[in-house]
Amino acid sequence: MNFLIEFTTRNYKVRNSMAIHLKKLYPGSRFGGIISAHGAIKKYLESQKEVGYEFLYDITNIQEEFLKEDVPIEEIKDFEESIPGKSLWRFVAVDREWGYQFIKGSIPVMYFSKKRVNYENIQRIVGGYSRFFKKVLSGFNADVVIFMLGAHSVQAPILEQVCKNLKITYISPAITKIQNYFSITSNKEMLFPQIKEAYLKNIQGELVTDSSPGEKSYEEMHSSLKNKNSTYYFDQGDNYVKKLKANKGFSFIYLVLKRIATTFLHWYQLRTLEKQKAGKSSRYSFKSLLYFNYYNLYKVYQGRKLLKKSFYDTYNPNEKYIYFPLHVVPEYALLVRGNMWINQLFIIENLAKSIPLDYKVYVKEHPGTIGWRVRPFSFYKEIKSYTNVKLIPPYLDNHQIIKNSQLVITVTGTPGWEALLFHNKPVINLCEDFYEITGLSKRIHNIADLSKEIQSEIKRISEISTEERKRRIVCLLNAIIINSSWADKPLRVLGEEDAPVSEQEVMDAGTLLGNEIGKYLDRLQN
Structure with a gap:
């Protein structure tokens, strides 16, 4: 079996360890790598x-x-025709x-020349x-x-579409938002798709499984909600807000200088790393240094503003409301x-x-916007301009806001799952999100x-009994558990952990990841 692996700054050691284990699982396999990283x-x-990687292409620069080449217009048109949405602009909007x-409600994270970004x-x-x-991939x-x-x-959606066109299996480890699975x-x-298939077979009685793991997971997650010192999955929660509140004791001048x-x-x-790799540094010029300072100083100022109670409208738990939690921008x-x-303003x-x-x-x-991303203040001004819309503080308890709401609407993400799992909302x-299959949420196609x-x-939701809701959720949890693995440190397995990791921990994470990929590939072949 021939494996092509993407390596990044954070994940390269764990993914190399994963490759070592895949080599044992599939003797005679060949390996290649694509690197997009610093260092x-x-x-x-x-x-x-x-x-022994047959090739390692560093595509950082x-x-x-590509910018030196002619526009391959016929190739582009043929490729675009293969896309289900029939437009490459959706791919461009990712970048x-x-x-x-296309990225509204955000100030660009990095400096770039807008003249360069032309048609x-x-x-x-x-x-x-x-x-x-x-x-x-063909070679x-x-x-x-x-x-x-x-x-x-x-590059991410293009790589996926090329894999589809060439009928190549395209996979990645991902969190399930179910404890540490x-x-x-x-x-x-x-x-x-494998979890969706297992759920449908389970709920229809075609797949007989022990429901106790799902019930145990359900009870443990509900118990964790009551315990303020724990979380129902390993997510960082409101660490951004905690850090910023800790900084409130420092003077504004100190934070600016820092x-x-x-x-x-x-x-x-x-800049040093890029010059070592490419011999020059086009992305990290002195103009970019000035821009980074502007961006980060704006971030300090905005962080202070967004932590002030006076910046927001008053939260009234007794008022009838629809809850819409904002996403960080830009973000995956x-x-x-x-x-x-x-465009969340839309x-x-x-x-x-x-x-x-x-x-x-x-x-x-x-909460992640504070101290991580920057929005223009005009974004908040427009939200506040509607007489029937309230902008409420990011440090309020998300579960209380969900609990007191009449309905939660999300693009995608955690609050919708929390509303369904904990609060019967x-x-x-x-x-589309993973829990849609339960029929306890609704996706709209026409605004x-x-x-x-x-x-x-x-x-509709008010007419579904508590017992039926739990039955569907437990069924989903079982489908997830039988198609997942437990990791004590999920971020380590995904190659996203910031903390230093020992060589043994890297090998253990790679082995766990390799085993889960092996299980998935074996199911595909059977």
Whole structure:
């Protein structure tokens, strides 16, 4: 079996360990790698002896090569025709640089020349990636591509589509948001067809399984909700807010000086790494240093503003309201999974026009925005401009807001699952999510129907008994558990852990990941 593996700055050691284990599971396998990362990762992978990679392509600066090429317009048109949505602009919108014009409600994270982001260059980038991936995968005769979730780049959806066109298995480990379980997804949207299939067979009586693991998981997660010191899955929760509140004791001047120093140090490290790899540093110029300082100082100022109670409307738990939690922008859940709903102001406007007259829309900022991303203040001003919309603080208890709401509407993400799992609330999704299969939420396809869907969904969910809700949720939990593995440190297995990890811990994580991939591939073949 021929494995092509994507390596990044964080995951390369765990994924190399995974490759070592896959080599044992599938003797005679061949391995290749694509690297998109800072640092001497290629050197590390070439120097280790356990896996002989036939090639390791570092594509960190490959876009500069694409921009020198002619626009392959016929190839682009043929490739676009193979896409289900029939438009490559949806792929472009995923990218933080080339699709910046689609990313509303956010100030760009990195400096780039807007003159460079023009129509012809976008075509060169799209054509370059599709041509490159097709050449690499065909030449290697790849059977499996193990991709990296979380990439905000046009390369991610292009790689997936090339794999589909060449009938190559495309997979990645992903969290399930069920305690510490992780599974294997076969798409960039982090959906799990194997879990969906198991649920349908289970609920219809075609698959007889012991329901006790699902019931145990259900009870443990509900118990964790009552325990304020634990979480129902390993997510970081409101760490961003905690850090910022801890900084409130420092003066604004101190935080500004600290941010300038850390920005320069980070820029210098990245610039040095890029010069070592490419001989020059086009992305980390002095203009980019000035921009990073502007961005990070704005972040300090905005963080202080967003932690002030006076910035927000008053939260009234006794008021009838629809809850809409904001997504961080740019971020994978919105740019990739919720690709057609990136403009959250558009959603809020339509909600304001669709709720019953005696309702309000409660909008809460994502805690991760504070100290991580920056929005223009005009974004908040527009939200506040609607008389039936309230902007409430990000540090309020999310569960209490859900519990007191009449309905939760999300693009995708955790609050919809929490509303369904813990609070028996109606949920409307704008994109498909893993729990949709239970029939305890509703995905809308036409925004013009939103007003009717809100009222009908509130009524429909109220008619489902507590016992029936639990039966469906437990069935879903069982389907997840039999198609997943438990990890004591899920972020380590996914290659996303920040803390230093020992060599033994890397090997253990790689072995666990390799076993889960092996189980998934064996099921595909049977």
